[in-house]
Amino acid sequence: MPKRLDIELIAPSGYAEDRAACHRGIERLQAAGHRVHGTEVVDRVMLRFAGTDAERAADINRLVDPGKPLPDLVMAICGGYGAISLLDRLDFDGLAARFVDDSCVLVGHGDFTAIQCALYARSGIGSLHGPMLVQDFGAGYLRENTWRHFWQTATSPRTEMSWVCGDDQRDLLVEGTLxxxxxxxxxxxxxxPYLPSIPGGILYVEEIGEQAWRIERLLFELKLAGVLDNQRAILVGGLGGQRVSEYDNGYDIEHALQRFGRSSGLPILRGLAFGHGPDKWTLPFGAPAMLSVVGGAATLTASGYRHSGALAGGPPAPA
Known part of the structure; x- marks a missing residue:
């Protein structure tokens, strides 16, 4: 009998504008046999946020309570903005102590990156960069590959993904922390203090709605801040929403990445779908990983990360 999971919803950033998607996502998870808790967070609204800073931080700090069993999964409902204002309110010592011997897994992407980085930097807690309730599980059309890879990654100690990154990408073999x-x-x-220092890392980045010059500037910001020192490769996911203006004179995201690649000297790989966008792989934040490229075909494997135990291959994807 496949294991069914207890899933706790949290709303650390924006409010869920699409309530129909919320309910659709909850129903899909329940139809797969999972128990979904914390559904009240989908109805919270305060300005552009899913509640006050205190309410949103309390969603996470409640995980410290020893009188309440930890769920198998903690899932952010959506992104937006607002997670950064919670960081000074989180009980990182309590979370570290509570999670040390437990298999509870947190998952999200976008603005949830701030929480993931802070948890790793201050508590040593790894997480999953993966699908969320509204955009993914509640989408009008559920992407089967996204669904299946998430469950496979969330419930086993090893995951793998392969993609084509182009014939112009030189062969590569590196190991590091993903x-x-x-x-x-x-x-x-x-x-x-909330951005972890990870020497020998394999860094993945994605963005939505930012122009090419802005992407290049953000990458240079990481480089000039020393964040990219001793990184071994950069995986670039979706960068949707760019517009090329007349002033750009043909400058686009390809030029931005080429210019930055020459300056940084780091291998920059594209083609892996994660973060914003309808299709996505699930990436274990903080996991030991190996990245190989042979003849333009890339493979990324990660293992030894926090997971929720065997799920017998994961539930089938609902319609």
Missing amino acids: WGGNLSALCSLAGT
Whole structure:
């Protein structure tokens, strides 16, 4: 009998504008046999946020309570903005003590990057950069590959993903700690105690709605802040929403990445779908990983990360 999970919803950032998607996502998770808790967070609204700072921080700090069993999964409902204002309110020592011997897994992407970085930097807690309730599980059309890879990664100690990164990508074999997330969120933590120092890392970045020059500037911000020192490769996910203006004179995201690649000297790989966008792989933040490229075909494997135990291959994807 496949294991069914207890899933706790949290809302650390923006409020869920699409309530129909919320309910659709909850129903899909329940139809797969999972128990979904914390559904009241989908109805909280305060300005552009899913509640006050105190309410949103309390969603996470409640995990410290020894009188309440930890869920198998803690899932952010959506991104937006607001997670950074919670960081000074989180009980990192309590979370570290509570999670040390437990398999509870946190998952999200976008603005949730700030929480993931802070948890790793201050509590040593790894997490999953993966799908969320509204955009993914509640989408009008559920992407089967996204669903299946998430459950496989969330419930086993090893995951693998392969993609085509182009014939112009030189062959490569590197090992390091897999980490990263939304580019703007990462840059917002530079110079703070909430951005982890990860020598020998394999950094993944993604963004949505930022122009090519802005992407290049954010990457240079990480470089000049020393964040990229001793990184071994950068994986670039979706960078949707760019517009090329007349003033750009043809300058686009390809030029931005080429210019930055020459300056940084780091291998920059594209083609892996994660973060914003309808299709996404699930990446274990903080996991030991190996990245190989042979003939333009890339493979990323990660293992030894926090997971929720065997799920017998994961539930089938609902319609």
